[in-house]
Amino acid sequence: METNSMMQYLSTQAVALGLKVLGAIVIWIIGVWLIRFGTNLLRKALAAKQIDTTLVSYIGSGVSVLLKIILIIAIFGYFGVQTTSIAALLAGIGLAVGTMWGGLLGNLSAGAFLVFLRPFKVGDFVSAGDVIGTVKEIGLLATAIDSMDNIRTFVGNSKIFSGNIQNFTINPYRRVDLKAQLNHGVNHLEAIRLLKEHLSKIPHVLTDPAPDVEILEFNLAGPVLAVRPYVHNDYYWQVYFDTNRIIRETFGEANFPIPEQHLAVRNI
Numbered sequence: 001m002e003t004n005s006m007m008q009y010l011s012t013q014a015v016a017l018g019l020k021v022l023g024a025i026v027i028w029i030i031g032v033w034l035i036r037f038g039t040n041l042l043r044k045a046l047a048a049k050q051i052d053t054t055l056v057s058y059i060g061s062g063v064s065v066l067l068k069i070i071l072i073i074a075i076f077g078y079f080g081v082q083t084t085s086i087a088a089l090l091a092g093i094g095l096a097v098g099t100m101w102g103g104l105l106g107n108l109s110a111g112a113f114l115v116f117l118r119p120f121k122v123g124d125f126v127s128a129g130d131v132i133g134t135v136k137e138i139g140l141l142a143t144a145i146d147s148m149d150n151i152r153t154f155v156g157n158s159k160i161f162s163g164n165i166q167n168f169t170i171n172p173y174r175r176v177d178l179k180a181q182l183n184h185g186v187n188h189l190e191a192i193r194l195l196k197e198h199l200s201k202i203p204h205v206l207t208d209p210a211p212d213v214e215i216l217e218f219n220l221a222g223p224v225l226a227v228r229p230y231v232h233n234d235y236y237w238q239v240y241f242d243t244n245r246i247i248r249e250t251f252g253e254a255n256f257p258i259p260e261q262h263l264a265v266r267n268i
Helices: 002-048 053-078 083-100 104-117 157-162 188-199 233-253
Strands: 125-128 131-138 142-147 152-156 173-175 178-181 212-219 222-228 230-232
Touching: 002 053, 053 131, 104 131, 104 142, 104 157, 125 142, 131 152, 142 157, 152 157, 173 233, 178 233, 188 212, 188 222, 188 233, 230 233
Parallel strands: none
Antiparallel strands: 125 131, 131 142, 142 152, 173 230, 178 222, 212 222
16 A cells, blocks of 8 residues: 555656646746847847947847846746755856856956957958958857858857957958069060059959059069959959959960079089
């Protein structure tokens, strides 16, 4: 009889616990949905007031994390855990997280500095944390960057803030740096004139400042020209490839001889 009573009691408790777990899962799903819905409304409201996209994203991430912590506390309360026990549990989790990831606080503070000092914003094309690409989101702990081969990379904010940051978007234009090798027998003045003439015809190449074409260095094959048109950031790669093509076509149409290295060998 006692065994049957014990089994019945355990069965009753297991059913009650199962129902509570199921209820907690439902609360979590609904809570996360409501948090996502609420943060989206907050983002739209802030965007409607023309607040910077970067700041909107950062505020939305912070509110989402805070609400999820509150949701977790509510679920613990649903299981009957006391507030003091929850606080002790969170403190223990915080200590464990702090021990395992010493840079957590650094990433958090670096994220705040990135948002308020604004070395870049969402949508900028940057080089940061050894990654080159377009900034998609500045989060509480990491920044999402889409690289040029369309791979999303999450870089810790502290790594970005502690290193060099290059923002290719912040200025209205940038320079394309290319080289053109000449043969020793080519008249460099004629080559420079032809290149400047053809560079001006490339779409989106700026006339102010005008393209630079000058002798950069010499090697065994002949003089090397620096070919440097200026372009708006949006058309950088189009002008980069078009300039390479123009160099090849211009020298071909002018029948310039192919650059060759010249060595003099003397018997002593």
